Each structure stands twice: as C-alpha cells, then as structure tokens.
Amino acid sequence: MGAPEFQTPPLKEYPVIPILAKDAMAGSRPYVASEKMNEAIGFPGKLVEGWQARAIAKMGELLGKYRSLKVFLDACVHCGACTDKCQYFLGTGDPKNMPVARQELVRKVYRRYFTFAGKYFPRLVGAEDLTEAVLEDWYRYFNQCSECRRCSVYCPYGIDTAEITMAAKEIMDSVGVGQKYTNEIIGKVHRLGNNLGLPGPALADTLETLEEEIKEDTGADVRLPVNEAGAEVLVITPSADFFAEPHVFSLIGYAKVFHAAGIRWTLSSHASEAGNFGLFIGSYEQMRKIALRIREAALELGVRRIVVGECGHAWRVAYSFWNTLIGPFDFLDPRYPAPQHICELTDDLIRRGAIRLDKEANDARVVTFHDSCNVARGAGMGGIARGQFIIPRRIIQAACNHFHDMAPETIHEATFCCGGGGGLLTDELTELRVKGALPRMEALKAVVDEHGVNFMATICAICKAQFSKVLPYYRFDMSMIGGVHQLVGDAIRLGRND
Amino acid sequence: MSAVTIIYACLFYAATAMLVVGLAAKIAGYARTPAPLTVPTTPAPRTRAGVALRMAREVALFESLFRANKWTWLFGWLFHAALALVLFRHLRYFTEPVWAAVALAQPAGVYAGFAMLAGLAGLWARRFLVERIRYISTWSDHLMLALLVLIALSGLMMKYVSHTDVVAVKAFMLGLMRFDWQPLPADGPLLVHLFLAAALMALFPASKLLHAPGVFFSPTRNQADDSRERRRLAPWAAELEKK
Ligand code: HEM
Ligand code: SF4
Ligand code: SF4
Ligand code: SF4
Numbered sequence: 001m002g003a004p005e006f007q008t009p010p011l012k013e014y015p016v017i018p019i020l021a022k023d024a025m026a027g028s029r030p031y032v033a034s035e036k037m038n039e040a041i042g043f044p045g046k047l048v049e050g051w052q053a054r055a056i057a058k059m060g061e062l063l064g065k066y067r068s069l070k071v072f073l074d075a076c077v078h079c080g081a082c083t084d085k086c087q088y089f090l091g092t093g094d095p096k097n098m099p100v101a102r103q104e105l106v107r108k109v110y111r112r113y114f115t116f117a118g119k120y121f122p123r124l125v126g127a128e129d130l131t132e133a134v135l136e137d138w139y140r141y142f143n144q145c146s147e148c149r150r151c152s153v154y155c156p157y158g159i160d161t162a163e164i165t166m167a168a169k170e171i172m173d174s175v176g177v178g179q180k181y182t183n184e185i186i187g188k189v190h191r192l193g194n195n196l197g198l199p200g201p202a203l204a205d206t207l208e209t210l211e212e213e214i215k216e217d218t219g220a221d222v223r224l225p226v227n228e229a230g231a232e233v234l235v236i237t238p239s240a241d242f243f244a245e246p247h248v249f250s251l252i253g254y255a256k257v258f259h260a261a262g263i264r265w266t267l268s269s270h271a272s273e274a275g276n277f278g279l280f281i282g283s284y285e286q287m288r289k290i291a292l293r294i295r296e297a298a299l300e301l302g303v304r305r306i307v308v309g310e311c312g313h314a315w316r317v318a319y320s321f322w323n324t325l326i327g328p329f330d331f332l333d334p335r336y337p338a339p340q341h342i343c344e345l346t347d348d349l350i351r352r353g354a355i356r357l358d359k360e361a362n363d364a365r366v367v368t369f370h371d372s373c374n375v376a377r378g379a380g381m382g383g384i385a386r387g388q389f390i391i392p393r394r395i396i397q398a399a400c401n402h403f404h405d406m407a408p409e410t411i412h413e414a415t416f417c418c419g420g421g422g423g424l425l426t427d428e429l430t431e432l433r434v435k436g437a438l439p440r441m442e443a444l445k446a447v448v449d450e451h452g453v454n455f456m457a458t459i460c461a462i463c464k465a466q467f468s469k470v471l472p473y474y475r476f477d478m479s480m481i482g483g484v485h486q487l488v489g490d491a492i493r494l495g496r497n498d
Numbered sequence: 499m500s501a502v503t504i505i506y507a508c509l510f511y512a513a514t515a516m517l518v519v520g521l522a523a524k525i526a527g528y529a530r531t532p533a534p535l536t537v538p539t540t541p542a543p544r545t546r547a548g549v550a551l552r553m554a555r556e557v558a559l560f561e562s563l564f565r566a567n568k569w570t571w572l573f574g575w576l577f578h579a580a581l582a583l584v585l586f587r588h589l590r591y592f593t594e595p596v597w598a599a600v601a602l603a604q605p606a607g608v609y610a611g612f613a614m615l616a617g618l619a620g621l622w623a624r625r626f627l628v629e630r631i632r633y634i635s636t637w638s639d640h641l642m643l644a645l646l647v648l649i650a651l652s653g654l655m656m657k658y659v660s661h662t663d664v665v666a667v668k669a670f671m672l673g674l675m676r677f678d679w680q681p682l683p684a685d686g687p688l689l690v691h692l693f694l695a696a697a698l699m700a701l702f703p704a705s706k707l708l709h710a711p712g713v714f715f716s717p718t719r720n721q722a723d724d725s726r727e728r729r730r731l732a733p734w735a736a737e738l739e740k741k
Contacts, residue, residue: 019629020629020630020633063531064531065531065532065734066531066532066533066534067528067531067532067533067715067717068533068716068717068718070527070528070531071528071712071715071716071717072716074706074708074709074712075706075709075713075716076706076709077639077706078634078635078636078639078706079563079570079574080567080570080628080630080631080634081562081566081567081570082566083630083634084630085566095633098630098634100634101633101634115704116704117638117704117705124637124638124641125637126636126638149539152539152718153539153540153562153565154562154563154565154566154567155566156556156562156563156566156574156713157709157712157716157719158539158562158716158718158719159716159718160537160539163537284534284535284735284738285738288735288738319725319726320535320725321535321536323725323726323727323728323729324536324725324729324731324735327729338726376540377539377540378540380540380723380725385541385543385544386541388540412540413539413540413541
C-alpha cells in the first residue's frame with residue numbers, strides 16, 4: 001500500500017560498498033502527521049508562517065541546550081571514515097544516506113546562519129540557506145536514519161548522526177512538519193498509556209486469555225497480573241508484547257520466569273508501554289513526559305523493583321536516561337536500586353540456580369543473536385563492561401544447545417540496525433526498511449549456510465516486527481525471528497525446582 | 499626597520515590574537531553548553547580513569563579511525579604524528595636556551611617534514627580517487643590541504659633549496675615575544691612560509707580544525723557509562739521538573 005515497487009537487493013557472499021546512486025531514495029518519504037496529531041502533542045498543526053526564521057531560532061536554541069550538537073556540527077573534518085558504515089547507505093547506495101552527508105544537510109544550514117565562514121564565504125564551505133527544498137531534503141533523509149549510532153562508533157570524534165537527526169526532527173516538529181507514525185503514537189501513549197492505544201480493560205482481557213493458553217499448554221497456573229498493588233516487581237514492556245507474534249512468546253517467557261522463581265510481579269495499565277517515541281523525535285520533553293507515567297505507576301503500586309522487557313530503544317531510555325529524566329529511584333529496593341532489564345533478572349536467577357532450564361527443549365533450533373543497536377550502542381547491562389553482549393548470549397546458551405554468532409564485524413557494537421528503528425517502522429517506508437536490512441540479511445545468510453541457523457533471537461520489539469516483515473523479501477521464513485525469552489519460556493521448568 | 503618586518507610583526511600579533519581569542523571563545527562555548535543526557539558510545543568505560551585512557555588512545559592513536567578505515571588511518575596518523583613532531587621542533591625558534599628535548603628531536607624533525615607531506619598527499623588523493631569522499635569534499639577541504647602542503651613545501655625549500663638565516667628568524671620570533679622587534683630576513687620561501695602559517699593560525703577557530711578541541715568535548719567519547727549512578731540534569735531540564 002502506498003509504497004512504490006522496488007527490487008529486493010541480492011544477497012552477496014561478501015559485502016560490497018556500493019557505488020553512489022544519486023537520489024536513489026529521494027522518493028522515500030513517510031506520511032506527514034495531520035494537524036490534529038501534531039497539535040495533540042503540542043506542536044503546530046502544519047507548516048507555520050515565517051517557518052524559516054523560526055527553524056533557525058530553534059536551531060540556535062538547541063545549540064545552546066546540547067553540547068553534542070554544538071561540537072558535532074563544528075568538528076567534522078570530512079574524513080569519510082563513516083561513509084560506508086550506515087546500513088541505509090549500504091542497502092541503497094544513495095549518497096545522502098552516508099552519515100556525514102546526512103549530517104551535512106543540517107551542517108550547511110548551521111554554517112550559513114551561525115558561522116563566520118558560512119556567512120561570508122558560503123560557497124567555499126558548502127553553506128546553504130534554509131529553503132523549502134532543503135527542508136524537503138531534511139524530511140526525506142532524516143526519516144532514513146534509524147538513529148542507530150553505528151556511524152558514531154567509527155568516527156574519530158564520536159560524531160553521532162543520531163543526535164543530528166534528532167535535532168532536525170525537533171526543528172521540523174517545531175515548525176509544524178511532523179511525521180505521522182511517530183507523532184500519532186506519541187498521542188496515543190499520552191492518552192491511553194501505550195503505543196497501540198489499547199485501553200485498560202482490553203489489556204486485562206488479553207492477559208487473562210494468555211493465562212488460559214499457558215494453562216492449556218503446560219498445566220501450570222502461570223499468572224499475568226495487571227495493576228496488582230503490593231507486587232514486588234513492576235514489569236514495563238513494549239505493548240507489542242501483548243498482541244503481536246513473536247513478541248507475545250517473550251511475554252509468556254517473562255511470566256514463566258517470575259512463576260518459576262516465585263516472584264510477585266505486575267504489569268500496569270497506566271504505564272503499559274516500554275517504548276518511548278519521544279526519543280525518536282529528539283524531544284526531551286516528550287521523552288520525559290512519557291517516562292513519567294512509569295514513575296507514577298511504580299509509586300502508586302508500591303513496587304520495590306522495576307524491570308524492563310525486550311525493547312531496544314526502551315532500554316536505551318531506561319538505562320541511560322531514566323535516572324536523569326524521572327529519577328532518582330530512591331524508593332526502590334536498595335539491592336536493585338536502578339531499573340533492570342529482564343535479561344539481567346533472568347540471568348541472575350539462572351546463575352543462582354533459582355530457575356532451571358532444559359536446553360533439550362530447544363534442540364530443534366539453531367540459534368543466532370541479533371544485537372539490537374539501541375542496546376548494543378546506547379545502553380549497558382549487568383554493571384559489567386560489555387554486559388549487554390554477554391548477558392543475552394549467556395541466557396541463550398543456557399536455554400539451548402546450538403548457538404552460533406554472526407560475523408564479528410556485524411555484532412556487538414558493530415551490529416547493524418534491523419532497518420526499522422528510529423520511527424521508521426511504517427508501511428510507506430517498506431523499500432527503505434527492506435534495503436536497510438541488507439547488511440544484516442547478508443550476515444544472517446552466512447550463518448544459515450554454514451551452520452544451518454534457523455532462529456534469530458533478539459531483545460527488541462521493533463527488531464521483531466521489522467524482521468517479520470523483511471525476512472520474506474530475502475526468502476527467509478518469517479518465523480525465524482523471536483525473542484530471547486521465547487527460548488527461555490520454552491525451556492524453563494515450571495514445576496518444583498529439584 | 500624594514501616594511502617587511504613591520505608587516506610580519508603585525509601579522510603575527512593579529513594571527514595569534516585571532517587564534518587565542520577565537521579558540522578560547524569556542525572552547526568556552528563548548529564548556530558552557532550542557533550535555534543533558536548520558537550518551538557515550540559503546541565500548542564505554544565505566545570510570546573517569548577509563549575515559550581518560552579512552553581519550554588518550556583516540557588522540558594519540560586514532561583508535562576509532564583505525565577500526566573504520568586503515569588507509570585513512572595510515573595517512574591521517576602519519577600526517578598528525580609528523581605535524582606534532584614538526585611543531586615540537588619549531589619550539590627552538592621560540593625558546594632560548596633551546597630545551598634539551600627539543601634539541602634532541604631536531605634530526606628526526608627533518609624526516610617528519612617529508613612524512614607530513616606523504617600523509618597529506620595520501621589524504622588529498624583520497625579526495626579525488628574515492629568516490630564517496632569526493633562526494634563529501636568541499637572547496638574548503640581542498641584549500642586546507644593545499645595550505646598545509648604549501649607550508650610544508652616552503653619549509654622544506656628553506657632547508658634544502660635556498661637557505662634562510664635561521665639565526666635571524668629566531669631573533670625575530672624572540673623579539674616578537676619580548677616586544678623588542680628585530681629585523682626579519684626578506685627571503686621568498688620564508689615570507690611564504692610565515693604568511694601561510696599565520697593564515698593557518700587565524701583560520702583555526704573558524705574552520706574544521708576545531709576537531710582538535712572538539713574531540714575532548716565530544717559527549718560520546720568523554721562520558722563514562724555511569725547513567726545508573728549519576729543524574730545529568732541540565733539546568734534547562736531542571737526547569738521542567740519545577741512545572
Ligand atoms: C588533538 C589534536 C588532534 C587530533 C586528535 C586530530 C585528529 C584528526 C583525525 C582523526 C583526522 C581524520 C583523519 C585524517 O583525515 O587525517 C584529522 C584530520 C585533519 N586534521 Fe587533525 N587532529 C588534531 C590536531 C590537528 C591540528 C593541530 C591540525 C592542523 C594544524 C590538524 C589538521 C587536520 C586536517 C587538515 C585534517 C583533514 C585532512 C583531510 O582533509 O583529509 N589536526 N585530525
Ligand atoms: S545513526 Fe545509524 S542510521 Fe543514522 S546515519 Fe548513523 S549509521 Fe546511519
Ligand atoms: S567519520 Fe566523523 S569526522 Fe569523518 S566524515 Fe564522518 S562524521 Fe565527519
Ligand atoms: S529496532 Fe532494534 S535494531 Fe532497529 S533501531 Fe531499534 S534496537 Fe536498533
């Protein structure tokens with residue numbers, strides 16, 4: 001629907017840096033938000049009068065608020081080290097998808113209005129006025145960046161294109177050019193507490209049905225409680241976990257872990273969403289407002305621990321930002337003073353012998369792990385260096401016998417984004433999403449061919465949705481993608497632990 | 499006092515002022531601007547000491563660039579290491595008596611001039627030969643390389659082609675520093691060398707050379723992975739909490 005026809009790129013044996021295909025993706029453009037959607041979250045409804053001056057003023061404001069932006073716009077030497085690091089460039093060949101070229105869309109405007117050289121010698125330094133054509137380029141190409149930060153790993157100054165993309169989106173929102181997918185969802189989370197717009201009673205119903213299904217499957221009374229005051233743990237999980245496949249299998253996995261460990265937990269209908277799209281549009285205020293619901297829910301329910309489910313960008317926000325945004329968490333159990341990842345909790349239980357897994361249950365699976373970029377490059381885990389790489393793999397290897405990592409230059413902090421992050425997970429961007437997944441698909445194909453891998457585990461709701469959609473384009477089975485706690489859920493012993 | 503001496507004396511005072519004032523203003527701006535969120539890039543050290551070590555590796559070895567692209571790293575590192583040595587060697591024109599370490603570096607410093615040129619040539623070649631880098635190069639990128647190449651070439655000219663009276667040059671430089679002007683020899687290569695060097699100093703705070711101070715202020719590199727223990731509440735963000 002909406003998306004033009006395109007060809008899925010062939011999977012090559014060795015990744016090749018594409019030759020430049022100018023304007024190859026100039027047609028890729030997400031739907032703009034309606035007036036109502038923008039206004040609902042405090043932005044002007046449509047392109048405002050005098051937008052140019054207002055955009056420049058906003059840029060000035062952001063330059064005073066974010067050191068990252070200020071330094072990054074000055075420091076780039078055009079060395080080109082980042083040019084072949086973005087999955088969207090590798091998949092599309094469009095030169096404006098090279099990180100430095102993407103940054104340049106903002107930098108040329110910054111130069112023009114904020115630097116001596118750009119004011120007086122614009123041609124020399126590539127400075128340009130903020131025209132309607134430039135704004136249009138912004139809208140297209142900043143909606144072709146998943147804010148995955150891969151470029152930042154390789155830049156000699158750590159210039160993070162994601163910070164620039166966020167600034168550009170914030171400026172666009174401030175003059176009334178919002179993106180539909182993200183802004184509509186932010187409206188929903190403010191209204192109903194989750195991105196899907198699922199009201200409380202419907203959530204309770206869904207959870208009840210799941211309990212019945214688990215009972216039928218296993219015979220055990222595994223519970224999925226919601227709004228239970230006095231529970232020890234509040235679980236904040238992406239709302240896709242309530243509905244979508246394969247997400248829901250991980251939710252079942254968490255429930256079984258709590259059941260087997262005998263920990264009282266609850267979900268909250270007030271904060272029934274881990275995802276925080278405020279991050280994607282670069283809005284500190286939106287991000288904070290969305291996150292505050294979680295603090296409110298935790299205080300109201302009187303929980304002693306907060307645990308976050310499988311969601312990449314949510315974990316970045318939770319791990320790296322929550323303490324600043326909605327902290328301090330002085331009301332939590334001093335043994336768990338910071339919100340935790342579900343993988344930290346499960347890993348700890350496995351290592352203490354508090355839950356037991358039967359690996360044989362997963363013997364039909366040959367597993368690999370996709371490091372979700374927001375976890376890999378924007379967060380940590382377990383209070384140990386590289387914990388976000390070690391812990392999920394340790395859990396997988398406790399839950400199954402056959403595990404193979406993909407090529408080293410495609411995992412850990414070098415991981416490729418799935419292609420659907422950063423607010424791009426919308427149907428009209430299908431071409432971009434399919435092409436952006438190319439590097440990951442090539443790495444996957446190598447382990448499929450070599451080791452017979454038939455399951456790619458991940459801990460991100462967007463990754464799961466994105467891969468379910470794009471795997472078939474590359475002739476993989478869409479059920480290859482699943483969660484780490486899906487593996488745990490299938491292997492865990494629910495009875496007595498002896 | 500010749501006109502050349504007066505012009506160059508003024509030129510150097512002006513260039514130094516622009517460099518110092520411009521850079522101080524830029525650095526103050528970076529330092530004043532808050533970093534409101536914890537955003538280090540993996541693999542992020544967990545302690546301040548770890549951050550210092552990471553920064554040292556970035557500045558001395560170009561660690562990230564090494565991961566990214568071996569050719570750029572090779573040429574870039576060669577150029578910068580040679581530049582550092584050359585600048586260090588130049589201290590002999592500004593110190594009396596010459597520091598022992600500077601004296602020791604003199605022989606190696608000569609080769610450094612050639613190494614610097616080789617590095618610059620490699621970097622410049624990339625701007626023509628590699629399509630992606632050609633695409634992102636601006637006129638100012640080429641001009642900056644041209645400037646550095648010309649500075650190096652004119653410097654080497656004085657060493658190998660037409661000798662300059664370095665004792666007089668040193669007297670001129672020391673004179674500038676002591677506000678007791680001494681005559682500057684009016685040799686072509688020397689005048690070119692000094693003019694371009696002054697231009698580089700003046701351009702520094704208004705150009706991409708800001709990457710040198712910038713790297714120290716880059717939040718993705720200078721922050722520790724300490725978000726769970728530390729709130730980074732910026733003053734403007736604290737205002738939101740009052741609402
Ligand atoms: C803290 C000190 C510095 C560090 C860490 C540093 C680091 C780097 C790195 C990693 C690059 C990219 C690779 C390359 O193209 O060489 C670069 C480029 C460059 N640096 Fe530096 N640099 C420093 C100081 C300087 C100074 C003092 C100058 C000149 C006076 C300079 C001039 C340049 C130029 C002209 C380029 C661009 C080369 C090109 O066009 O390809 N750098 N620097
Ligand atoms: S943040 Fe990721 S998607 Fe955006 S330019 Fe960098 S590598 Fe590409
Ligand atoms: S690696 Fe960094 S400095 Fe080099 S071109 Fe890319 S953003 Fe600029
Ligand atoms: S969906 Fe997953 S891989 Fe993609 S941006 Fe989010 S965390 Fe990264």
